[in-house]
Amino acid sequence: MMVSEPAAPPRPITLILLSALAVLPVNMILPSLPNIAATFQADFALVNLSVAGFAIITAVIEAIGGAISDRFGRRPVVLTSLSIFVAASIGCALAPNIGTFLLFRAMQACIGPCYSVALVIIKETSDEREAASKFGYLAMGWALAPMVGPLFGGSLDELFGWRSSFVVFAILGAATFALSARELRRTASPLSRSHRNYLASYGLLLSSGRFWAYTLCMASSMGVLYVFLGGAPLVVGDALGGSSAKLGLYMGLVPTGFILGSYLAGRYASKTSLSATLVFARLLTCVGLSVGLVLSSFGITHVLVFFGPCVFIGIGNGLTMPAANSGALSVRPDLVGTAAGLAAAMRIGGGALIASIAGLFLADSIYALFVMMLISAALALLAALYAALLDRRQPTD
Template identity: 65%
Template sequence: MTRDNSIETSGDRATEETATASAAAPRRAVLLLLTALSVLPVNIYLPALPNIAAAFQADFALVNLSIAGYAIVNALTEIVAGAMSDRYGRRPVALVAVSVFIVASVGCALAPNIGIFLMFRVMQASIAACFCVALVVIKETAGGRQAANRIGYAAMGWAIAPMLGPTFGGVLDELFGWRAIFVTLALLGAAILAISMRELKETSGHGSRLRGNYFVSYGQLLSSTRFWAYTLCMACSMGTLYIFLGGASLAVGASLGGSSAKLGFFMGMVPAGFILGSYLAARFAGRSLSKTLVIARLSTCMGLLLGLVLSISGVTHVLAFFGPCMFIGIGNGLTFPAANLGVMSVRAHLAGTAAGLAAAMSIAGGALIASVTGLFIERPGAVLTLFSLLLKSASLALGAALFATFVDRRTASRSPQGEPAESGQSA
């Protein structure tokens, strides 16, 4: 009888685990969709910018403000939405963000003048909230190693969306006009909102909700050495990518005969590398976070060092430039899951605030690094200069990764379990 009961119990457990796994699959799918939607609007409409300027009879420089304005509001949204998700819950923040995005997309499609268009375009940046919400939900519904695995796969979607976005937007603009791009974004938002309302469950308990002053929460994170180590690693990694994006066309554009199609194809090797790095992060999620960062940043530095050596040796083939630069994407793909899990584990009850603040700081820091180094790339064909700048930024990221390893080891030595505490006591 006891044996029969144990068999029956184990069968029940297996059934429960299967049911849990099947229920988790749609949730993972909606998180992937939310992550992809958070980045798709960034560049899907870029091929249509000249047509938008012509339709509104506006200066191209004025229409171009839709890029800068979106980026600024995007960063601010990351900061505010992360803290709000800690206070009010993950689900309502995501649903409100998608709803505002739908309204903004419809507004862009129907805008009668450039002022209205720019206003609604900036409102579209509300969708950035879904990025940090998705990361936090993954962390709260999976263990440490499994979370790294899932974030790695989510990052693949995060990379594929902006890769395909400009091509998709260009086709829509050519076939139906630029307004069709924003109609499509509104329809995608509506579909994802419907799926989210059904599948996205709340993961933060009422007892763990953030209470008190937001500035106190930010202060707790900014006083943590561990938070700074992981965030600086992300910022310098982002800076390396921004330097490449800003300098690649100037460095090798002439060698491609001025063909923007060829340039776009070869520049796609870096996002492809990011997808590969994210896949590797998902497959090998068992390593410690800081060690993963060191491996990621070493791979980027080694790749860029190879490119620098080839450049010094006088090798001018286009693949001698873009091949080594592919390691920028591979390294960032490996960095993304580990660094985000690192900042979210600094204070367990401030995971959303940490994800949003770190994302905003990484974007701002990366842009600052790219802006400063851009002053040194003054002439076409400056491949050697570009590789030197890329390697310097990548080395800073490696230094931050080594610092994160040191902080984690010091925290582990203080912990009775011998591992860095999940709450991440400030070092």
Template identity: 65%
Template sequence: MTGDNAAQTSRSQMTAASAATSPIAAPRLITLILLSALSVLPVNMTLPALSNIAATFHADLALINLSVAGFAIFSALTELVAGAMSDRYGRRPVALAAISIFVLASLGCAASNDIGTFLLFRMLQAAIGACFSISLVIARETSGEREAASKFGYLAVGWAIAPLLGPTFGGLLEEFFGWRACFLALALLGAAALALCSRELKGPATRVSGPRRNYLASYRQLLGSARFWAYTLCMICSMGTFYVFLGGAPLAVGNSLNGSSTQLGLYMGMVPAGFILGSYLTGRYASRFQRGSVVVAARSLTCIGLLVGLALSMSGVTYILAFFGPCMFIGIGNGLTMPAANTGVMAVRANLAGTAVGLAAAMRIAGGALISSIGGLFLAEQHAVQVLFGIMLTIASLALSAALAAAIIDRRTSE
């Protein structure tokens, strides 16, 4: 009798696990790319309109800037919570709810008549951040592991292009139709995404059958995994390197460009362009290689590029491309790293994929910002280029160490 009960319990557990990892219908890749891009587009698209928004509400520009910083913070919190909710309730309902909130919040921003109402709806817009994690998880669940890394690369291309095009698009709308048109356009894009997802996301209404997990217990399981920490720390240090570049580059080379903001912006765009290139290469070739090998190669490439930049600066080379050329490898390395590392994070617990990628995203944003703040303490005008390269190389080396640890863990697990 005891054996029968044990067998029945085992079958029940296997059934629950199977239900938790059962595949869902695969949407078109372009739909997932749209979700990924839409999750970051609202951050940058409204930047050209901030001064006019402040004038409309007779508000201090510092208060209006909360619409940027607050949005980023709430996006991180959204990813943290939404990933876990999608594990419990399913990808489709969480995605549809997030997009619906985003559409209504965008309309609310456009219709706001005071700064308090505007900021409230602006924070609610951050619900769209859930779609980044959900698009990754859906790509993973509807593909093999290596194919998923390839899809992640294409998703990352959309995620990177959106912030590049967003300010231009938003600036045109603001100039010709006013700042409220930016939010109406976001609402229309959200409505289009909602229509696509309603038709193409055909997953079950609920994802987990059997006993429901406590959210904190799920987080504890992930935080107790060496693999999760290795891949997450790799992403944190990778993004930290990029954030240090963003904060330090104007100080390091601003004088070399005679104070031209246009030239500085164009040169700094080389790093996001590198990210797009790296993501595209991941989309094309990641399925041919082991995940750990891709991450180690990516981090090695970044370290080599920064080492060359440091050597050039110490040799007295002051040509502007001698700075930005090596820095471009930050973007290329990150474009190669993020898709593969996210695959590794989701491989920790197949039934907690959403929780894992959401937690990792929140840790990546917070950790990258912390590293940037600490790195900024060491920047100085004297020998700024050498110091900046030294800081970035140190952080990139930490990312390489985490990548090597992740590759070793993966190898031991497979054996």
């Protein structure tokens, strides 16, 4: 049965809330981990599963949720995800022991598909270049959430205790549920109402060179960021006198760069091709990191000499993600939800894999860190060039 699109798409604020809420739970509780461990008298490594395990489960659920949204529609997936998220947040707030807490924390990861669905809704109501532009503005809100999350969560912890963060999650989830229930009406693509096997849908996407090019570009770009996040405290911590506040301030320059890159994507992506945006973004990151590598090779180790070039990680990723997402979602118009979820899972998993491999070669050296980041950035550039080549040869699959 053919289903028509709603006359008016959801307001941008609703989509921004969906995407922000999907990433906010990842790190908002970071400042509270010691207090959670103390409350449950649990080993800190076990409590840390509430962060690392959350990210892994989110990647898996995003891949599944995207495919389900192609079959049953965007609205049911969003409302179900939000309902589980609200219930799980309340469960975390009331948890009497660490086992119960980790169970409900895992259930919170059901919020993950909301980010992919927000991208899908934009894609279904915009052409390719307009979608990349809107993705840029959406990414600005998506980037702000992890920036302000730890500060907000830490403040709540100091004032009301760590359980208050999960009460806030429940309130935000309920508010977003109300907005989504009102604005997300019949947003499923009429082309997607098929009974194609889920594994067959994944196979169709994974058989596309364009899909691989775009997702590998995103995964390698995220790999650069993950390598930076894991290595920066190691190589510059002593230079900052062990000050966590200073380290957090300097590391915040990278997400600030991401916001700038996302703004530029929102402003100019509709005026240029996706492949040109991707190649420019990846070249920008490679040039910035190359400057840092050269300076560090001369023994210049000032903290700004390290963080200055690293700002281009954020700017490059801010430009990359909207364009690459738009490209990945355009590969199969009948599988746009599946593509969004699978691309998100591959982006997270691929980035984490790159960071894990890089961690084996990292030494307590700024030069070594720049080398690892530049290798990942170069892989992203190669993927962007491959995507540009495929787009030139065959604009559509």
